[in-house]
Amino acid sequence: MSAEERREETIRAAICEFGRGGYEGTSTATIAKRVGVSQPYLFRLFPSKRALFLAAIDRCFDDLEESMREAAGGRYGNEAIVAMGARYRELLAGDVQLKFQLQLYAAALDDEEIRRIGNTRWAGLWRMLGELSGEPADEILRFVSVGMLLNVLTALDVPYTPGPKLGRSLQDWSRDSAPRPDSS
Amino acid sequence: MSAEERREETIRAAICEFGRGGYEGTSTATIAKRVGVSQPYLFRLFPSKRALFLAAIDRCFDDLEESMREAAGGRYGNEAIVAMGARYRELLAGDVQLKFQLQLYAAALDDEEIRRIGNTRWAGLWRMLGELSGEPADEILRFVSVGMLLNVLTALDVPYTPGPKLGRSLQDWSRDSAPRPDSS
DNA sequence: CAGTGAAGTTAGTGACCACTAACTAACCAA
DNA sequence: TTGGTTAGTTAGTGGTCACTAACTTCACTG
Numbered sequence: 001m002s003a004e005e006r007r008e009e010t011i012r013a014a015i016c017e018f019g020r021g022g023y024e025g026t027s028t029a030t031i032a033k034r035v036g037v038s039q040p041y042l043f044r045l046f047p048s049k050r051a052l053f054l055a056a057i058d059r060c061f062d063d064l065e066e067s068m069r070e071a072a073g074g075r076y077g078n079e080a081i082v083a084m085g086a087r088y089r090e091l092l093a094g095d096v097q098l099k100f101q102l103q104l105y106a107a108a109l110d111d112e113e114i115r116r117i118g119n120t121r122w123a124g125l126w127r128m129l130g131e132l133s134g135e136p137a138d139e140i141l142r143f144v145s146v147g148m149l150l151n152v153l154t155a156l157d158v159p160y161t162p163g164p165k166l167g168r169s170l171q172d173w174s175r176d177s178a179p180r181p182d183s184s
Numbered sequence: 185m186s187a188e189e190r191r192e193e194t195i196r197a198a199i200c201e202f203g204r205g206g207y208e209g210t211s212t213a214t215i216a217k218r219v220g221v222s223q224p225y226l227f228r229l230f231p232s233k234r235a236l237f238l239a240a241i242d243r244c245f246d247d248l249e250e251s252m253r254e255a256a257g258g259r260y261g262n263e264a265i266v267a268m269g270a271r272y273r274e275l276l277a278g279d280v281q282l283k284f285q286l287q288l289y290a291a292a293l294d295d296e297e298i299r300r301i302g303n304t305r306w307a308g309l310w311r312m313l314g315e316l317s318g319e320p321a322d323e324i325l326r327f328v329s330v331g332m333l334l335n336v337l338t339a340l341d342v343p344y345t346p347g348p349k350l351g352r353s354l355q356d357w358s359r360d361s362a363p364r365p366d367s368s
Numbered sequence: 369c370a371g372t373g374a375a376g377t378t379a380g381t382g383a384c385c386a387c388t389a390a391c392t393a394a395c396c397a398a
Numbered sequence: 399t400t401g402g403t404t405a406g407t408t409a410g411t412g413g414t415c416a417c418t419a420a421c422t423t424c425a426c427t428g
Contacts, residue, residue, distance in 0.1 A: 003375070020294050025208030027415060038377055043417060099293050105339050106290035109283050110204050118340040123361035126354060141351035145329035152332050155289050156302040167325035170310060177307035187405070211385060222407055227387060 007045050007055075010035050014056045019099030023053055023107045053107070054117065060100050061121040065128060067091060072132040080133040081143055088147055089162055092154045102155055191229050191239075194219050198240045203283030207237050207291045237291070238301065244284050245305040249312060251275060256316040264317040265327055272331055273346055276338045286339055 013034040017026045028049050032039040046052040071087035072080040091097040108115040129140050146166070153160055153170075161169035197218040201210045212233050216223040230236040255271035256264040275281040292299040313324050330350070337344055337354075345353035 001375080006375085022206055022208055022290055022294075024206055025294070028417085029415080037375095040378085040417075040419095041376060044375085049416065102286075102290050102293060105336055106206055106286050108339050109286060110206075110209070115339070115341050119342055120361060120363060122337075122340060122342065123358045124363055126358035127362040130355060130358070137351035137355040139351075141333075141354060142326070142329070145326070145333040148332040148336050149325075149329040152289055153306075155292050155299070156306060157299050158303055158306065167321035170325060171314060171321040174307045174310035174314070177304060178311040179304060179308055185405080190405085212387085213385075221405095223385095224387075224389095224408085225406060228405085233386065 003045060006035070006037065010037075010042065010045055010052065011055050011059050014052050015060060015100045016096060018053060018056060018103055019096055022103045023049075028052075054113070056100065057104055057114065057117055058121070060097065060104065061125065064091070064097060065125060068125075068128065069132065076134050078133075078135070078139075081135055081139065084129070084133070085143065085146075085162075089150070092150060098151060098154055102151060187229060190219070190221065194221075194226065194229055194236065195239050195243050198236050199244060199284045200280060202237060202240060203280055203287055206287045207233075212236075238297070240284065241288055241298065241301055242305070244281065244288065245309065248275070248281060249309060252309075252312065253316065260318050262317075262319070262323075265319055265323065268313070268317070269327065269330075269346075273334070276334060282335060282338055286335060 010031065013031050017031045017034060020026070021030070028042050029039045031052070032042050035042075042052070046055065067087055068084050071083045073083065075083055104114065104118060108118050126140065126144065129143065130137070133140070135143075150160070158170075159173060160166055194215065197215050201215045201218055204210070205214070212226050213223045215236070216226050219226075226233075226236070230239065251271055252268050255267045257267065259267055288298065288302060292302050310324065310328065313327065314321070317324070319327075334344070342354075343357060344350055
C-alpha cells in the first residue's frame, strides 16, 4: 500500500481514536493498532502525534462541509436548513463526528494553533451555511446554536425529540431526571 | 489548615488545571503545585485522580447554578433571561467555567459515570432555568442553545457582539475570516 | 541480476505519571 | 510527660508514552 493511502487510513483511524480518548488520552500505539501497522511507522507517515491530530481536524471539517453541501443538494431557504439539520442529526448518531468535534474544542483550549485552525474552519462553515440556504443571519444563528446544544446533549446521553417538539421534550426530560429537592 | 479546607482548595485548583489540560492531560503533580502541597498528599485528600475530577464536576455545576440564581435575583420572564445571559457571558470571560465545562463534555465521551453525572446535573440546571424565569420551553431552549454556541465560539477566540446583533456580527466575521476560494 | 528506493519491522530510551510506603512535626488531652 | 491524632513530607516503583535507530523485505529497473 502506498504511503499516501496509509496516511488516509491513519487519519480516519485517528479521528476515531482521538474522538474516544482525546488528544492526550490516546496513544499512538492505539492508533497504529487500528490501522494495522507498527507504532513507529506512524512517525514516518506523520512527523509527530500533534501533526496527525491537526490533519484529523482538517479532515473532520472537510467531511462536515461535504455532508452539509450534499444534504442541501438543490434546496434553498428553510428546506435546505431542514435537510441539513436532519443530516447533522445523522452525523451525531454516527458518533464519530460528534466525538472528535468535542475533543477538538477541548484541545483548542490549550493550543493556539488548534484554536486558529478551528476559528478559520468555523468561519468557512458558517459562510457556507448562509450561502447554501440563503437564510438570514438570525436563522443561521439559530441553526448552529441548536447544533451545538445537540452536541452536548448527545454526548451526555440526553434523550430528545428533534424538530419543533425539541424544547418541550427537553422540558419533560428535565422534570423527570432532575434531582428532586423534596425526595424525602 | 484542616483537611476539609485543603480539599476545597484542591477542588478549585483542579477545576483550573483540568480546565486547561483536560483529564488525561493534567498531572496530579501540576494540581498539587497549584495548591502548594506535595503531590502524594493529594491522595490523602482524594482516593484517586478520577475522584478529584468527579468532585470538580459537581463543584462546577454548583457554581453555575448559584451564579444563575444570583443573576436572576427577583426578576422574572424575559428580564430574568437577559440577566442570566449577561451573567453567563461574564463567566465565559472569566475563562474557568468555560474551560472546565468543555473538558467535562470531552471526558464524558469515554466515561459512563461522568456522562451520568453530567446528564443529571444538566437536567437540574434546565429545570432551574425554567422555574427561575417562568419562560416557556422554547425560550429556555433558545437560551441554552446560544449558551452552548458561545462556549464553542469563545473557546475558538471568535469575536462576537452579544445581544440582538449576535447573528449579524457572526455573519460579518464569517465573511471576513473564511478562506476565500478565489484568492488567486 | 545487481542496485535502489519505498514500505515496513523490531528493539530500545529517556521522560513522565498515578499511586504507595514510610517517615516527621506539631498540637492536644489525660 | 506521654501517647495519639492530624497534616504533611521524601523517596520510590511499575507502567506507559512519544519518538529514534537500525534493520528487513520486496517490487521495480537498467
